[in-house]
Amino acid sequence: MPVDGTGITRFSRWERYVVDKKLIELIDKAMSRRSFMARSGAAAAVAVVAGCGGSSTPAPTPAPTPTPTPAPVVLGDSDYLNFALNLEYLEAEFYLRAATGSGLSATDTGNATTTVTVPSTTMIPGLTTAQQNYLFEIAQNELDHVRFLRSALASDAVTRPDIDLMNSFNAAASAAGIGSSFNPFGSYEAFLVGAFVFEDVGVTAYHGAAGLLSNTATGKTYLAAAASILAVEAYHAAEIRTLLIADSVATATKTSTLVTPNPTYVTYANQISKLRATLGGGAETALTALPPYAIPFVSTAYMPASSIVACDPTNSIAYARSTDEVLHIVYAAPPGAGVKGGGFFPNGMTGNISVTAS
Secondary structure, three states: OOEOOOOOEOOOHHHHHHHHHHHHHHHHHHHHHHHHHHHHHHHHHHHHHHOOOOOOOOOOOOOOOOOOOOOOOOOOHHHHHHHHHHHHHHHHHHHHHHHHOOOOOOHHHOOOOOOEEOOOOOOOOOOOHHHHHHHHHHHHHHHHHHHHHHHHHHHHOOOOOOEEOOHHHHHHHHHHOOOOOOOOOOOHHHHHHHHHHHHHHHHHHHHHHHOOOOOOHHHHHHHHHHHHHHHHHHHHHHHHHHHHHHHHHHOOEEOOOOEEOOOHHHHHHHHHHHHHHHHHOOOOOOOOOOOHHHOOOOOOOOOOOOOOOOOOOOOOOOOOOOHHHHHHHHOOOOOOOOOOOEOOEOOOOOOOOOOOOO
């Protein structure tokens, strides 16, 4: 190659053409390689995003993590006593409001924020002194039961649930065929029918729960408490049943030889009894007027059977109901599982026994 005076090599036109062509080829190869690499990277990225690694078979969908099934609640002695406490809250609110116009104090409800639905006026009007004494005695007993159970349970005691003493009676009366506007606070006789709704249920509930308590020191203590209340509830049930019969006789149609008891409120009670039997597994004894030996001036032609005492007709022992049967009655719910409230407890009972099982 010729060299000029500056020492720089000079290329002929042909040599320069050859050099330029080789440079162009090298540049083209470099550009082609870079484009290929870019395309390969993009394809790999797409494959990763598609999750198939270039294959037409989709990746398996991960199985969802199963929701763990909660362990069943193991019921203990305090659960059964709290179930009874719910019933005592109901009875105490009913009798106290009928007697005084006011319900349980905040202390006696466990400072509950729940409500009690009642008519605008609840004090029973027109009571005689004797009738007032009956009412006040039972109201005091039920208040004492609430306090007794809360003391026995101590910190385990549940608070009072929401209670309905208005709409629930209307619904129960309608279902029993009495009418859709029954008010147990409207008169002495209506009050007796309202009380009849609760008392027999309380007796059967305590009897049914007694066999569920454990054979431990705590269980035996709770059993003694339940048995003590059961006895008093049985007295109440017999008292209400007797007063219903007595009122039917006191308002009877009389002639010189025959007394025809007023059937109205005894009939209401028996219709309630039939409804309870449907909801809560039977365990009912209907009411009839007293036989002649208790009413000397009644003709021997009038001889109904006595049924003041609600008991098994074979062995004359108290009926028993399971907690589930009691729930169906107080929730006014036909047989079926999963009922969480209704009737007298619109939002359910408090505690672990609050949902129907069958």
